Amino acid sequence: MRLWYQSMTRPDAWPAYSAALRRLLSTAADPGTEFAVHGITRRGGIGDQYRSLEFIETIEVLENATRAEAEGFDAVLLGNIADPGLRQAREMLNIPVLGLCETALLTACQMGASIGLVVANDKHHGRVMENVALAGLTSRVVAVERMTVDRLVDLDTAFAEGPVRDRILGQFQEAAAACVARGAEVVIPAAGVAMVLVAEAGVHDAGRGTPVLNAAVALLKAGETAVKLNWLMGGRFTSRRGAYAQPPADQIAELRRAYGPIFPGIQEPGT
Incomplete structure (x- = not known):
């Protein structure tokens, strides 16, 4: 195929x-x-x-x-x-x-009863939540946490070792842990570039047995x-x-x- x-x-x-x-x-x-x-x-x-x-x-x-x-x-x-x-x-x-968003949400529903989203910035938050509502899954999303990646192309720099990578991965892990603390049983990196970055870095667990979904x-x-x-x-x-x-x-x-x-x-x- x-x-x-x-x-x-x-x-x-x-x-x-x-x-x-x-x-x-x-x-x-x-x-x-x-x-x-x-x-x-x-x-x-x-x-x-x-x-x-x-x-x-x-x-x-x-x-x-x-x-x-x-x-x-x-x-x-x-x-x-x-x-x-x-x-x-x-x-x-x-x-x-x-x-990507619809598939991530539906897959997460098969992995856990509640979902946490880590968005790239404030602007992404509302757009992603509109998709959550369209999928009829608002009640399943218990936490949305934000990174501070306002210039999205900065994410490309994070694929190389260095301070940008450390900062962005640190932001994700902190936000993912906050989702877990608020009851999320699955965490989705809610940006296509971020989910690939997180997966390449080997981050598959947000703590306390909470999987990080590689939605790509x-x-x-x-x-x-x-x-x-x-x-x-x-x-x-x-x-x-x-x-x-x-x-x-x-x-x-x-x-x-x-x-x-x-x-x-x-x-x-x-x-």
């Missing part, structure tokens, strides 16, 4: 993270699983904690999701804690689309499972009733005249 892993980082601004992510996914992928990591290349890719900048970048995410299906990928994995474009991509594509790997493994289910279900993994319903075929020609080449999996009548 082939998985498209979509990051919201600009590769030239995050070289250490990009390399670490590929190492991590290579170790975790099943035999026969191929993955391709794609970042943001046109505009942005360094400050998606701001809603307006996330919105700008999401256009490229959705275009890449369409490209992934056209190129024969079996699933799209959105590797950003905001799950940018998740619901829109699910509506558009005929292959499974999974998001959880996303990859969930993607593999979703693809297999999609195959077994005859391509019916994503519901087409309600939230992810697609336009009827007899309207698609009119919509394409107005919007361009949308919903590539829908065939126009008579074609």
